[in-house]
Amino acid sequence: MAGDYLVDRSIATVLGVIGMLILFITWKSRKGRFESIAPLGWIFTGFYFFNDVGFYITHDDPVLTIMSALTLPGAVAIALWERNVSEEKYAKALKWFRGTVAVAGLPYLLIAHVPMLNILAIWFVAWQSAALLSFGGGADVTLGDTYANPANSEQVLWNDWDGNKWFLTDEMSEFSFHTELLVNGEPLYINFVLACTAIQSMIIFVGAISVLDIDWRKRVRALFIALSLIHILNLFRNAGLIWLQMGYPEWQWMNLSIFEFGHAYASRFVSLGAMFLLALVLFEMLPQMHRHVLALLRPLGLAPGRKKSQS
Numbered sequence: 333m334a335g336d337y338l339v340d341r342s343i344a345t346v347l348g349v350i351g352m353l354i355l356f357i358t359w360k361s362r363k364g365r366f367e368s369i370a371p372l373g374w375i376f377t378g379f380y381f382f383n384d385v386g387f388y389i390t391h392d393d394p395v396l397t398i399m400s401a402l403t404l405p406g407a408v409a410i411a412l413w414e415r416n417v418s419e420e421k422y423a424k425a426l427k428w429f430r431g432t433v434a435v436a437g438l439p440y441l442l443i444a445h446v447p448m449l450n451i452l453a454i455w456f457v458a459w460q461s462a463a464l465l466s467f468g469g470g471a472d473v474t475l476g477d478t479y480a481n482p483a484n485s486e487q488v489l490w491n492d493w494d495g496n497k498w499f500l501t502d503e504m505s506e507f508s509f510h511t512e513l514l515v516n517g518e519p520l521y522i523n524f525v526l527a528c529t530a531i532q533s534m535i536i537f538v539g540a541i542s543v544l545d546i547d548w549r550k551r552v553r554a555l556f557i558a559l560s561l562i563h564i565l566n567l568f569r570n571a572g573l574i575w576l577q578m579g580y581p582e583w584q585w586m587n588l589s590i591f592e593f594g595h596a597y598a599s600r601f602v603s604l605g606a607m608f609l610l611a612l613v614l615f616e617m618l619p620q621m622h623r624h625v626l627a628l629l630r631p632l633g634l635a636p637g638r639k640k641s642q643s
Contacts, residue, residue, distance in 0.1 A: 350376050356434035377433060414426055453529045477489055576591060
């Protein structure tokens with residue numbers, strides 16, 4: 333597994349943590365004392381995600397390969413922008429973006445590298461998804477055993493795993509931990525992993541909203557709307573994929589089962605659409621966040637220009 337990464341994953345993780353800490357410090361600095369080191373934070377953070385390119389290529393995941401490949405060039409571009417920014421609106425937008433990445437990234441790294449938190453997140457969402465499907469009359473869906481997946485050995489039951497359950501020190505496979513699903517007591521061969529919890533989507537909105545310089549009640553209201561909607565939609569997504577696999581187990585398209593197609597392509601497309609619509613709602617609630625996003629999009633030519641006044 334280590335050969336799938338550009339550098340050892342532990343080294344990349346340390347660089348990522350250092351980068352996000354730099355971004356957090358430069359965001360919290362009110363007098364701009366540490367502004368000059370912000371570019372270094374962007375480059376370290378970008379390299380952490382870029383390091384996964386080889387891993388996703390090996391696992392034939394073109395979507396995540398492209399997204400990972402763009403992170404380092406994007407981070408370098410932002411670092412250069414940080415060095416040359418002069419207009420106040422762009423400086424404020426970049427500072428907000430620093431806080432967003434740091435406040436979103438650091439808690440996610442904590443959950444991903446603390447096995448106990450990883451497992452609790454999986455159990456929390458898997459139990460609710462199974463309960464929703466059972467309530468809908470699909471079948472009696474329950475949780476089976478939970479496993480740890482070391483990189484260089486066979487999977488082992490969570491209770492029998494001899495690794496550190498409070499800080500991940502062992503090299504693990506792509507999905508470090510998973511919980512089996514049972515239908516009427518029989519294995520469905522669908523496993524819940526951390527990615528099934530939608531925590532990545534939630535944490536993005538947590539970062540983007542919580543670092544805004546607005547009244548705390550507005551932040552709490554926006555966070556409640558964003559997190560509850562993402563969680564509920566994710567439960568229906570999980571239950572829907574399970575139901576499709578139970579109902580159409582023989583369906584095949586380009587050597588993909590209906591679950592694999594839905595999970596890898598269809599649900600990602602729908603999820604991105606839902607995230608876009610949710611962002612539009614939040615832009616109406618939080619105009620400051622909307623202004624920051626437009627300012628960051630301006631160099632790419634994606635932000636709408638001002639309408640010319642007509643006499």
